[in-house]
Amino acid sequence: MSENEKIALVDSPTSSWSVTETVNGSHEFVIQGYSLAKGMGIGKHIASENFTVGGYQWAVYFYPDGKNPEDNSTYVSLFIALTSEGSDVRALFELTLVDQSGKEKHKVHSHFDRSLESGPYTLKYRGSMWGYKRFYRRALLETSDYLKDDCLKINCTVGVVVSSTHCPRLHSIQVPESDIGSNFGMLLENMEGSDVIFNVAGEMFHAHKLVLAARSHVFGSDFFGQEGDDHEIVIADMEPRVFKAMLHFIYRDELNEDELATSSASSESCLADTLLAKLLAAADEYDLCRLKRMCESHICKDISVSSVGRILALADTYHAMELKAICLKFASENLAAVMQSDGFEYLKSNYPSLQSEILNIVAGCEEGYSSGGGGGGKTLSVCAQLSDGGDTNSRRVRQRT
Structure with missing residues (x-):
């Protein structure tokens, strides 16, 4: 083959593309007993449960007396915090104080609607926060529709920025489901x-x-x-x-x-x-x-004040530990109402040890609260009240017949 007859081999062009988007998640944080939280101190906060968005854990921090000492408790502060390990986590945030009057006049501070202007916020390490030291003037908050029955509702949205690179697949074979x-x-x-x-x-x-x-x-x-x-x-x-x-x-x-x-x-x-x-x-x-876990998952959906006693007994009998833990937590958090249900009477009569487990959880929570120094000496023993058959106001609970 002569030089003029040589065929030039050219590689086919290739391509790829990068996609940057947000992985979004939301969390509702309800604060009951706002008036009792006041006075806990400037710079001290109430934290929500951790929630996961984009592979990282987050929490909402609410400061009833404000975070900034210079403000002298004039404002409440509200922040979203990164609570898991991470560095240079880029994210968008939104904090909403819910209007509980039904008028939908929520107070919204959003990073999403100005993301193109300033870009996502970068959190450098665990404990980094985004939010507002002067989220709302406290005097106005306490006379507003955001506070109802001594309760605040806060919605939080986090959008974690993730990037991925893709390239076209020349061939693919679909694998059927198992x-x-x-x-x-x-x-x-x-x-x-x-x-x-x-x-x-x-x-x-x-x-x-x-x-x-x-x-x-x-x-x-x-x-x-x-x-x-x-x-x-x-x-x-x-x-x-x-x-x-x-x-x-x-x-x-x-x-x-x-x-x-x-x-x-x-x-x-x-x-x-x-x-x-x-x-x-x-x-x-x-x-x-x-199979046990699947049954627990289904039964868990029916937990209520009236049903939790019998579901707890069922879980204990058949060693359904996940279901039992959820029942104990629910019963301890709604004790006053649960105590007056037929299910609680059923526990007292047939599973007294489970009743004791509930009371021990409540007593443990009470001890932890009292140890903070906020007037714990004036707090009556929960176990003493309940073992006597009384409610949390020391009134006798009418025994069912």
């Missing part, structure tokens, strides 16, 4: 290769020993840990509908939501008779941890 649950579900439905039959109150269920043993060590011990090869096993302590729902989970790794919906209880007093409650018991008996 169908292993569907396949095993069909195995259960058509009973192909089944080698064990469960007799549950006269209703027969065909299943596969290896599948059940792989999912539950309790089944594994029953099948392979003892002599004998029983083809039929009698389940004496479970309803057919519960066993069916448990098998559905074992094979498909999911709950039958339609079955749960049609089997829901008509009132809180029937909690123990619901399919969810009995499925929780089955999950505990056969050590199906994921």
